[in-house]
Amino acid sequence: MQTLSKKLKAEGKTIGFVPTMGALHEGHLSLARYSKDKNDATVFSIYVNPVQFGPKEDFRQYPRNIEGDLNKLYALHKIDAVFIPDDKEIYSEGPESSVDTGRIGEILCGVSRPGHFNAVATVVANLFNIVMPDRAYFGQKDFQQTLVIKKLVKNLEFDIEIIVCPTIREPDGLAMSSRNSYLNHRQRKTASVLYRGLKLGSSLIKSGSDDLSFVKKNIENLIKSDPSAIIEYIIIADPRNLEESKKIKIPSIICLAVNIGETRLIDNLIVQK
Numbered sequence: 001m002q003t004l005s006k007k008l009k010a011e012g013k014t015i016g017f018v019p020t021m022g023a024l025h026e027g028h029l030s031l032a033r034y035s036k037d038k039n040d041a042t043v044f045s046i047y048v049n050p051v052q053f054g055p056k057e058d059f060r061q062y063p064r065n066i067e068g069d070l071n072k073l074y075a076l077h078k079i080d081a082v083f084i085p086d087d088k089e090i091y092s093e094g095p096e097s098s099v100d101t102g103r104i105g106e107i108l109c110g111v112s113r114p115g116h117f118n119a120v121a122t123v124v125a126n127l128f129n130i131v132m133p134d135r136a137y138f139g140q141k142d143f144q145q146t147l148v149i150k151k152l153v154k155n156l157e158f159d160i161e162i163i164v165c166p167t168i169r170e171p172d173g174l175a176m177s178s179r180n181s182y183l184n185h186r187q188r189k190t191a192s193v194l195y196r197g198l199k200l201g202s203s204l205i206k207s208g209s210d211d212l213s214f215v216k217k218n219i220e221n222l223i224k225s226d227p228s229a230i231i232e233y234i235i236i237a238d239p240r241n242l243e244e245s246k247k248i249k250i251p252s253i254i255c256l257a258v259n260i261g262e263t264r265l266i267d268n269l270i271v272q273k
């Protein structure tokens with residue numbers, strides 16, 4: 001992979017990079033399209049990073065479908081390389097050297113997933129060093145992750161532009177996610193409650209409500225109206241750092257983590273004027 005990237009660079013070509021964990025859906029493919037539009041070459045990676053899963057998390061069950069993924073990527077035309085490393089290629093000496101992302105990796109999802117964002121930042125740093133892209137594409141769906149990656153790039157002086165692309169949704173608003181395949185028919189119906197909660201919060205804020213606990217309570221009540229949805233967190237915060245204040249300002253971001261049965265789903269919506 002590194003040899004190919006060096007060759008592309010020597011030819012003066014720009015490289016766009018889309019890192020993923022596979023089980024591809026339209027969300028992933030949209031990132032590849034953004035990259036294709038802007039760069040001479042696009043590199044797509046598929047790697048389920050064991051280090052970023054907690055001991056009780058779904059590393060073993062995580063959906064894997066390399067053949068199906070490759071067919072979807074071929075159909076896009078002009079993906080220049082699909083990098084599918086094994087653990088040895090990423091962690092030749094083991095995963096001991098790691099990136100510390102500080103507070104941004106410890107709040108929200110970092111509370112229930114300690115160490116997760118450090119592991120994400122580490123694997124992405126590794127992939128950046130191998131692929132050597134000019135631009136890298138990430139989904140807004142994982143908003144906290146985009147802040148972690150931006151911080152990584154700044155702090156470690158990677159000369160890479162980070163591009164955050166819009167969340168692709170199902171017709172009922174559910175954000176596409178590889179983990180949606182865990183949901184049974186009934187849970188899948190329930191899962192749209194995340195988006196409905198975000199939309200309710202957004203319309204309250206846009207119509208002038210700026211009281212944090214009032215808006216949160218309304219979102220919470222809507223989500224709780226379905227007893228199979230268990231809220232992990234709801235925050236309404238500054239999109240620059242995910243810090244909350246009692247009086248909601250615009251722009252702000254509403255972020256949710258909700259468990260539907262065994263499946264943990266996250267989503268967010270930016271509220272602008």
Ligand code: AMP
Nearest residue numbers: 020021022027138139141142167168176
């Ligand atoms: P994953 O394979 O889940 O690690 O995701 C790989 C990349 O795709 C990340 O940058 C995600 O934020 C992005 N992504 C996942 N789901 C979506 C979606 N529904 N819309 C846009 N981007 C997404």
